[in-house]
Amino acid sequence: MATFSVADTARKVRSVASGSTDFSFSFQVNNTTDVDVYLNNVLQTSGFSIVDSSGNAGLNTDGTGVVRFASAPASGVIVALKSDVPVSRSSVYTAGGNITAAALEGDFDTLTMQIGDQEETLNRSLKIPVGDDDADMTLPDKDSRKGKN
Numbered sequence: 253m254a255t256f257s258v259a260d261t262a263r264k265v266r267s268v269a270s271g272s273t274d275f276s277f278s279f280q281v282n283n284t285t286d287v288d289v290y291l292n293n294v295l296q297t298s299g300f301s302i303v304d305s306s307g308n309a310g311l312n313t314d315g316t317g318v319v320r321f322a323s324a325p326a327s328g329v330i331v332a333l334k335s336d337v338p339v340s341r342s343s344v345y346t347a348g349g350n351i352t353a354a355a356l357e358g359d360f361d362t363l364t365m366q367i368g369d370q371e372e373t374l375n376r377s378l379k380i381p382v383g384d385d386d387a388d389m390t391l392p393d394k395d396s397r398k399g400k401n
Contacts, residue, residue, distance in 0.1 A: 258315075258364040263335040263372040269325035276305075277333045280315030282362060289319055290332040299323075334372070337365040 263279045281287055284302035300321045304312045311317045319333055343359050345351055380387045
């Protein structure tokens, strides 16, 4: 769980491969498993590791890091790194129990990251103008959409 100040940064990084094996991310996460790695929009589950700025396994102390591929993605491949902090909570606070500042900080940091992840996803979604409150955004069924742009 995080115990650092969470910056208001983009929760996704997009790069075009050009021979490098290393791709940095400046968004903060709690664990290396909180980073989704995509090559040309295909989620990757292997062939890379998460390292800190010194090349050691794991994250930097501020929750940022580097995705290091075992071999460089082909030139021109789109590399996207996206934060995906799980929406869950492991802390349990009980009446009369000991609540520490570190526990609260960790929970608030995680909530901030989760909200940032949702904001990044919403920013890529279809939207209507604020004044169009009566617009119907229902898509036609799949058969009606086939073959249309």
